[in-house]
Amino acid sequence: MERIIRYGQQDITQSDIDAVTTVLRSVNLTQGPTIPRFEQAVLAETGARHAVAVNSATSALHIACLALGLGPGDWLWTSPNTFVASANCALYCGAQVSFVDIDPRTYNLCPDRLEAKLASAQAEGRLPKVVVPVHFAGQPCDMARIHALSQKYGFRIIEDASHAIGGRYLGEPIGNGRYSDITVFSFHPVKIITTAEGGMALTNDDALATRLGLLRSHGITRDAALMSGASDGPWYYQQVALGFNYRITDIQAALGVSQIERLTAYVTRRHEIARRYDRLLADLPLTLPWQHPDGYSAFHLYVIRLQLDRLATTHVKVFEALRAADIMVNLHYIPVHTQPFYRQMGFRLGDYPVAESYYRGAISIPMHPQLTDADQDRVVEVLREALVQ
Template sequence: MIPYGKQDINQDDIDAVIQVLRSDFLTQGPVVPAFEEAVSTYCKVKYGIAVSNATAALHIACLALDVGQGDIVWTSPNTFVASANCALYCGASVDFVDIDSKTYNLSVDRLAEKLSIAKKGGILPKVVIPVHLCGQSCDMEAIHELSKVYGFKIIEDASHAIGGKYKNQPIGNCKFSDITVFSFHPVKIITSGEGGMALTNDEYLAKKLRLLRSHGISNSKVDMEERPTEEIWNYQQIELGYNYRMTDIQAALGLSQLQRLDEFVAKRNVIAKNYDELLKGLPLVTPWQDPNGMSSFHLYVIRLNLSQINKTQKEVYEEMRNQGVLVNLHYIPVYRQPYFEKMGFDKGYCKEAEKYFTEAMSIPIFAKLTNIQMGQTINAIKSLMINF
């Protein structure tokens, strides 16, 4: 079986984890700050706050930007549900902006149209969460320009995108956003087992993110209130926070993996180029890449020309998996999920996202994908299009 994604763990990674296991600190030790600093340096951003997973990072990012009851958050429908759920965790409502037909990311044109309408109705979003699908950055400069006009904050959901670039700068530098979020899940570009990170250039936001990830507790005298001198107050809960800390075990794996990040991204780009060539002439569309960026290629999504294939998307999906190629679908439009439909979202709400949903398929891409596995994937695709 060929999975659509898979981690690449080597002996250095194993040794790094073992070193922590043999140390005095399994959690809240020195490795988490070292990982944060390394990622921040790589991304050319001031602050990195490591957490238990990217969903946690999205949650506290919303909280750090004071998202709450009565607020509205907009995101892409073409994403994992966490990009929308983070707003709901804060008591806010969520809405969706349709996608671009070429990049499959949030459409700047649709965003501009929706903002204009929302302003007239007095229902502008407090935060917009663009999602860098597959590892390709959204048009962040254009989104940032709109934020200056309409007054919303920006959280980049870059869960797919560490190692990618936008306008020759690393994704995650927060030049055009308030906070960027990465994921280190095993199928992502690098892994810490589970884990995530929020990055920002804003000192206030960084401080708040750190508080929120650890119960809202501080042991800094600057933060702590005066208490009777005869009492022991070596920490205080300043506000309501969460237990979203990353362990040193996870950070050790992430820090080791980070040393091979550029290598992983380079391999994924080579695989993507090979797929581009091998799939030429078939009734499908290969991923379009914006010349202003470089994707980290977390995913490689093809879009099927179903009228020429004479098969349904589901038939292709099932037959590929029957041939041992575990293709996947990224993503079902979030608002089509039963939980969101109960909020009043209807089928057809974002037309481009729904068209994508009926044609898209993620085929295997990961650093250790072999030429044999790539050949098996291509042969399986071609076998289903024999009548083309």
């Protein structure tokens, strides 16, 4: 029986296991020294000033929105081609959500459509307070253009870089914060590096970093500079904001510290796999991932799009044929505005036609550092057979 080939999976080494067991044998399973070690390791990779590790990228998005003051009466705009968390974070804050359709080549939020929508929103008095560009599949958005628009129209920027740690934009690391207020990373097992579950918010703004830190842990502080009035004693703390228990553990952080040592190797290997797919799939009726010259993708995903007008089969049949052969492909993403929850809010099919067209032919085929050449050959062989059925 041939092994299952998954679209994405973690790579756990003995050094990862040793790092985690060291913490398990220590006195600090959480709220200990390994969390700031992990934060500093990410800062060293990105060049940002502050990092706040949390229990998921969804939590990071939530506290990023709150730190920027998003609330009732405000609007957040994001891409429809993303996981629902990129939009849900606005609703957690009582704000409203809208979307900007995607670029047909990068599948990222389209800056031309963003500019047109901003001009219309300004005339209507409904400009967004926050825009969340999503670096889909690890490829960075056109952040310089989006940042220039933020200066003109007065919105804040949260980069949803859940797919993109280890990537670069205009030669600089994604996460350095040059073109945004806050950047969010994910460390879910299928991402570039993992902490099992986990996320992080990065910023260059001292006040935002303080706010993010408070929101991560109940809004509680022991910092005298943040408290009002005199301390009652060495046990004293104050709740100065309404925060959450979004803390990551030292166990998870230890895994992250170990994993990030292999970040460059992981991203390099993903590029090797992508280039090989490009060669092996070049003659098939597929649209392969296009890479903008301004970016260096982390290649979290390798998405093919079926050229359905050239095929006698269907999207579903190709997907099912791959799954039947134990090739666990996936689809990223069902456009958020088509979900029943968002349809109840008034969104309709046809609202964002480029994202909807993308969805009708997209398949994420296996992409992770443990993928072997033989695995790739099998993926391509099964895909080739499925396309000619």
